[in-house]
Amino acid sequence: MTRLGRFAPLIGLGIFLIAVIWRLATPMDTNVSSKLRNQPVPAFVLPAMVTGKPALAAADLASGQPHLVNVFASWCVPCITEVGVLGQLKAHGVAIDGIAVRDRPEDVADFLKQNGDPYERIGSDPRSQVQIALGSSGVPESFVVDGKGVIRYQHIGAIKASDVGLILQKLEQAK
């Protein structure tokens, strides 16, 4: 056995210990931010989710105005409470687009009828492909996209009433 082979385990252990000690010494920050922050929205074209509402493509987001892109689903309970808050944002003049994940048209139509409809466009993402491309791991999640189609902010979890100010501020910064 070569000298290197004999010492390799010891070196491996050293690297492991250094990394772990670093972790124990630096408190963990549990906020995850999308790798795509300050990156253009990945190219996508989604079909319309419900009749009478336009479909959503990446090109629609680069309209010169900031957009709030909301990843949601009719089967997601936090989304029910969130959609009311999105209504408040809409009242502030925010352009909100939706990506409905793993959903069916009739369910989404029911969802919008019962809980209100703040969306300008809704794209259907039946296999979560666009959701994953955006770096979103669950529903609901929202992205602030500036007028050039660049992601400026990712909000994980429901936007609560207390987050309205934060979202409006992020949209303002994205102008």
Next chain:
Amino acid sequence: MIAETGLAALWLAAGLAALQFVLMVSALRNGIDFGRPMRAIAIVQGALTLISFAMLLWVFARTDLSVALVFENSHSAKPMIYKIAGAWGNHEGSMLLWVTVLAFAGAVFAVLSRRTSERTLLAALGAQAALALGFYAFLLVASNPFARLNPPAFEGRGLNPLLQDPGLAFHPPTLYLGYVGLSVAFSLAFGALLTGEVDSRLARAMRPWVLGAWILLTLGITAGSYWAYYELGWGGWWFWDPVENASLMPWLAATALLHSINVLAARGALKAWTMMLAVIAFSMSMVGTFLVRSGVLTSVHAFAIDPERGTFLLALLGIYVGAAFTLFAVRGASLKEGAPFELVSRETGLVINNLLLSVILGIVFLGTLYPLFVEAVSGEKLSVGAPYFNSVAGPLALLLAVLVGVGPLLSWRRERRPVFKLLTVPVLLGATALLVTYILAPGIGILPRLGLTVAAYLAAASILPLVGRNPLRTPLATWGMVLAHCGIAVALAGMAANAAFTSERLAVAKPGETLGVGPWLVQFEGVTPVAGKNWTAIQGELQATRGSGAVPLKPQTRYFTDPPTETNEAAIETFWNGQLYTVVGKPDGAGGWQLRLWWKPFVTLIWLGGVLVALGGAVALVGRLWRLRRRRREPDWRERYA
């Protein structure tokens, strides 16, 4: 008094471990034969830890609320079995269980082992004592399970309701027994590296321990996988969660060790490599325990997490593993390799097996710790998920499964017979499976399709070692191997069928609605409230039909009061060809309820395969121990001292 007795026993055991270690050092340095006292000390030490653990069980059974640990983890309203399981369902109790098993294994080892030379045995007993000493210190200094609460509380704070489950009550102890069983292999390797006596006798002494630990790890992982499957309500059976990986890594190392040790036992080859694996297998157990207990990695298993305890465990890990690796680096050069072998031989087969298992182990290890390394270097956060593990480790595991069919057919040193002809039938079976899946299910993914192909091939190939032999004269170890390899084929078929053919339905349903999933029609009749001893629940009433006859399913969302938590109790109905898996979620506020329905064809084969693998190990262990009893060449220590 009960708690104090337990604590006193623990202190005494720690003192004896220190003495055992000192005796080992002086025995090796001065050549004094301390065999007899060291064996006695190891036995008493094991008995003391058993007493200590029994005392802990006792205070939990009585719900003695003057003990802080009972107050924090138990409740008088809990069913008795979970009161007792509560003793090890927490940090302190589980560490006491760990050290109890460690010391008990040391005692059993001291009584039974007479295959190695006395010097190596003493060195191994000393190493085992040093291991135990660190964990005694950890318990007594940083996690005393017997600490009193003054004044005593009136009621306990309950136990995590997720842990109130028969599967989980016995899953951690099984894994611990496996983890700690590997400690004997570690100690033996350490002892043999110290004395330089790495030979086939050592391998034969080590083999039953590795085999026993490996059986328990296999069972523990299988049970844990099934627990996650039915208790978490996500319908998956493996999530590549850091804690799951923590149990998989020692298993992978132990599997490799189990195979390389045979080369050392039979041919005296692969010395350095086998010693390395014996060290790594237990190191991975320690890494696993550290990862689970320190909270260094984010995981769904949120146990009591404490960075200070993490530091202590890490220090122990660094000392023990560092010492063993250093010893290996110094002594590895002097190990002379045994008999040479040709390219086509069983040795080569086992070397390839070891290489593949080690690479898979490396992949899992890197994938588990990669987010940590990346964040340490670049500050960037990321998570490594199932796609990485499946796409990187999956093909290698399939390749390994293919070779599992070949390896046992080869003979030691060199293979001259045309053994590959034997594989005609299995290969044809595999090809048939491939063809059938192409015709019947053209749309499934490549890995599931290959999985089904390899499973069909391996199911036939694994029994080839029995072909043409008198079944009564075939050694039990061979039967065990065949059973275990066949179990791999069964589990692989289950994994592939589940990945390829599962149908899923997520919907909000109103009472009276009928949903289709796979071949089933499931009618949602409504929900009813039900209550248990320490929980209330909303129970979904479902009727599933497939052609004729209805099957009732009653999934629940349970609300526990102490502490307030809710859990999903999936209702699962098992059929010969799969499982219907149903979960009831939240109401939508408009009369509808979230329902999650899965039809999972042949999913049960995954765990059946796991149990078969463990059973194969058990058969082999019985066979090995039987032979050890019959052919005992080394003098019995009891005779020596008589």
